[in-house]
Amino acid sequence: MGTGSREDNASRQNNLACIVVAKQNNALQISALDDAAAHLGLEIGQPLANARAICPQLRVFDADEAADARALNVIADWCDRFTPLVALDSPHGLFLDITGCAHLFGGEAALMQIICEALTRQGFAVSAGIAGTSICARTMTRYVSGKIIRDGAEADAVWPLPVFALGAEDAIIRGLRRAGLKTIGDVASRARHEITARFGADFTTLLEQALGQGDAPISPRKPLPDYIVEKRFPEPIATEGVIAATLSRLAQMLVTAMDQQGKGARRLEAGFFRTDGAVRTIVIDTGQPVTRSGVMDRLFRERLDALNDPLDPGFGFDLIRLSASRTEIVVQQQRDLDANVHDNDELAALIDRIAARIGGRRVVVHLPQDTHIPERAVLAAPAQHQLAAAMHATWPARVEGEPPLRPLRLFEKPEPIKVPFATVPDGPPHHFTWRRANHAVVRVEGPERIAMEWWKHNGQTLTRDYFRVEDEAGLRFWIYRDGLYGSERVTEEGKPAPPNWFVHGLFA
Structure with missing residues (x-):
């Protein structure tokens, strides 16, 4: 009867045993396991082949680090209800600074119980601990859950724990065990210079922080609000x-x-x-x-x-x-009786309402830039942050009675046009094709030569000759020739190549 019961229990454990494997050192190793797998003698870091030899019916899942990170962030968001200072302890842990917060939930023990029970109901396996230093608390949770360590008692609390609770690298843990150092107390009893010489200064620092002899500040995910x-x-x-x-x-x-x-x-x-x-x-x-x-x-x-x-x-x-x-x-500003003084406040309030509905990046103002490159002459900036700068910006003055030098509509990216090479002198074309429509030029103004900023273009110093042209239908275009005619472009045969033409904007 007893033998049959043990076999039934073993069978149930085999059916429920689950592990997560990840590729490490060109081999699949266990990165996580459940209680049923642990009862079978499986351990984290064990090769998958050895695990299958112990339990052929093992359920194996591939590790998904991205999904684990998303889940940890979701849990961290939930923990914000207890304290605004929540830090990630990747890949599977969280630090909560509960200084000044525990009394709101009935004390430290009650707060830890609330968190553990709530996360357990959500389907997570939780191990929690409270200590004066973050490393001491993390060390405790790797071996025992639910402990509260008072200030000054960190060394006594971690002294009997096995060395793997420190969370050091596997190579260091194996080296400690080979040296006969099985507990944290065994390691702490050795001279610090001996530990540092064999296992490195980082491990010594980790040991001292676990013993409460130093502290590692946490880095909260979000800055503390004002x-x-x-x-x-x-x-x-x-x-x-x-x-x-x-x-x-x-x-x-x-x-x-x-x-x-x-x-x-x-x-x-x-x-x-x-x-x-x-x-x-x-x-x-x-x-x-x-x-x-x-x-x-x-x-x-x-x-x-x-x-x-x-x-x-x-x-x-x-x-x-x-x-x-x-x-x-x-x-505080002194207001007068002029109603125009309040225009700025009303405009700012309107921008805030529009930004709240459609997003702040979609409400922009245009600021003039100190450059002669047309597509860089204007900078679109969020209106909520640059409204004052836009109101005091100085734009190039326009000569009264003269036609505009820049088009009413400037394309974000110039669009190429087709120009017959045979009809192109050292000036504007007589015909061009844009968007599959032919245009015959009847009036021309220009050229206006603009040189590129050679120090920003890796040695490419192409110039542009801009022309204001009007076709027979009365449409006015702002077109330019990319490069000087017959001097900056050559064909494979070494002959002067026709320049590229673009339309950059429309006047009406």
């Missing part, structure tokens, strides 16, 4: 009215906090945390510092109404957070 306000719900919310009302209250709280220091928000981020772990973040940039909650409400309404993928609450949001990730000091 101001954060949030609302947690005992029961998830899903209705648009409640969500909008919550955002409005949070906006008022945010404005009050910023007003105490005389600041306004230039970038707002609203985070919506669903009960199933999904997180949705909406970002809004503004051209001027925002100091009124009503403006924030209007911008978020515009952004939410323009979403291609509506804000899906699923089973509801249990946390809504509003933060100002970029702020500026608000300069």
Whole structure:
């Protein structure tokens, strides 16, 4: 009876055993495994052939590092609800700086329990620990879960742990074991210069950080916002009215906090945390510092109404957070009775609303550039950030009564035209073909010679001769010849080649 039971258990383990393999050193090795595979004696780093010899019915999956990275980032987004300081510990770990946050969840033990239980319900295997240094906490989680190490007790906590808990390279771990150093305490009892001479300074630094004798600062995924306000719900919310009302209250709280220091928000981020772990973040940039909650409400309404993928609450949001990730000091300006003084503010508000709906990169202003190259004479810049520069920009003056020197419509990329070589003197063509339409030139103005910037073109110093031409139908074109006629281009036979002609813009 007992033998049959053991065989049944072994059979169930064989059916459930799963491993993930990755190619390392030109061989497939185990990179991850489940509990059933571990009970069979399989280990990470073991060759796949050896694993199949132990368990022929093993279920094998190929490693997908990109998918693992995406999943880790999703978990990190979910962990933002507990602290804004979340750092990646690739490939499978996260660091959470919970300094000053644990009391909001009933203490460190309660916070760790909440996180572990929630991630377990989502289908993840979790090992967690809390310590004064990040390396000590990570070392503990590699061997035991749920431990809280008080400050100053790091060395005592990691002393009995096996050396693999340090997370060093496999070659170092094998070297330690061959030397008879099986625990972290065995390694720590040796002189530091001995450890450094054999295993390197990086390993010595790692050992000291695990013992609490040094610390490695974490690098959070996102910079800490200047101001954060949030609302947690005992029961998830899903209705648009409640969500909008919550955002409005949070906006008022945010404005009050910023007003105490005389600041306004230039970038707002609203985070919506669903009960199933999904997180949705909406970002809004503004051209001027925002100091009124009503403006924030209007911008978020515009952004939410323009979403291609509506804000899906699923089973509801249990946390809504509003933060100002970029702020500026608000300069109080004295206003007079002239209504034109407020035009700039109204224009900036209009740009913010349009940018919130269609995106800030699609609302641009044009700035003049100090160059004579036509396609580089204008720079399209985001209107929210360059509105003041555009309003004070100085454009080339136009002579009164003279026709425009530049076309009303300038092509982003000049389009080639066909010109009969036999009819091309050292001036403009009499006929040309553009977009499969023939044009007979009846009037010409030019040429206007423009030389390329030789220091930016790798020695190519082609010049352009621009002509303003009009065809028999009254259409006016801005065309140019690329290179001097018969001097800068030659054929394979060494004869002068016809220059290339392009149309660069239209006057009407």
